[in-house]
Amino acid sequence: MAGADIMAGEAFEKFADLERYLFEEVSPRFESTRRISAFDFFCIVIWKANRAKSRIAARLLAPAHGHDDLDCAVSALCADLTKAASPRDRLQALLVKWKFLLPMASAILTVLYPTEFTVYDVRVCEMLGDFSYLKNRTRFDGVWEDYSAYVARVRSEAPHLSFLRDKDRYLWGKSFAQDLRAEIANRVHEGRGPDLAPSEENA
Numbered sequence: 001m002a003g004a005d006i007m008a009g010e011a012f013e014k015f016a017d018l019e020r021y022l023f024e025e026v027s028p029r030f031e032s033t034r035r036i037s038a039f040d041f042f043c044i045v046i047w048k049a050n051r052a053k054s055r056i057a058a059r060l061l062a063p064a065h066g067h068d069d070l071d072c073a074v075s076a077l078c079a080d081l082t083k084a085a086s087p088r089d090r091l092q093a094l095l096v097k098w099k100f101l102l103p104m105a106s107a108i109l110t111v112l113y114p115t116e117f118t119v120y121d122v123r124v125c126e127m128l129g130d131f132s133y134l135k136n137r138t139r140f141d142g143v144w145e146d147y148s149a150y151v152a153r154v155r156s157e158a159p160h161l162s163f164l165r166d167k168d169r170y171l172w173g174k175s176f177a178q179d180l181r182a183e184i185a186n187r188v189h190e191g192r193g194p195d196l197a198p199s200e201e202n203a
Contacts, residue, residue, distance in 0.1 A: 023114065030111075045108075110165070128171070158170040
């Protein structure tokens with residue numbers, strides 16, 4: 001019952017706040033060891049896009065990489081990131097070698113290198129009024145040039161906040177709040193309340 005032994009006494013409640021777990025535990029762990037487990041890697045994937053788990057696993061286990069299990073594949077990916085000489089090389093490793101798309105690649109790098117990267121996200125693009133085209137770029141040189149400009153723009157926002165990650169949260173949260181308020185206003189104007197899931201109607 002090795003699995004039971006590994007899980008005994010674990011503080012499972014920490015996984016209820018996945019972002020906090022990633023930035024308070026996984027990020028410092030990677031900084032000190034330059035490795036993360038497949039479990040922690042897929043916590044990042046789920047945090048960014050839960051529906052992408054199977055596609056990401058398939059990319060990690062693609063025959064070209066030569067790995068039979070996800071732990072070995074994640075270890076090799078971390079080794080590639082550690083060997084990379086610059087942020088540009090780290091992003092290139094994920095986009096070109098491992099065939100990730102920019103939103104997921106940037107999420108992985110944001111957790112592992114939070115002072116260098118920020119998540120490429122459609123909500124943040126809306127708040128910046130730019131960069132929505134970036135997800136369609138195919139040449140890496142162009143992707144890196146425009147992603148670097150995207151990161152610089154995020155850094156320039158919310159001057160009351162010091163950390164890149166907090167600036168990203170601010171922009172995402174602002175987009176979320178604006179969209180929800182607009183939705184509520186539109187529903188009220190139409191004489192209806194906002195749509196609620198059945199489990200939420202009596203909350």
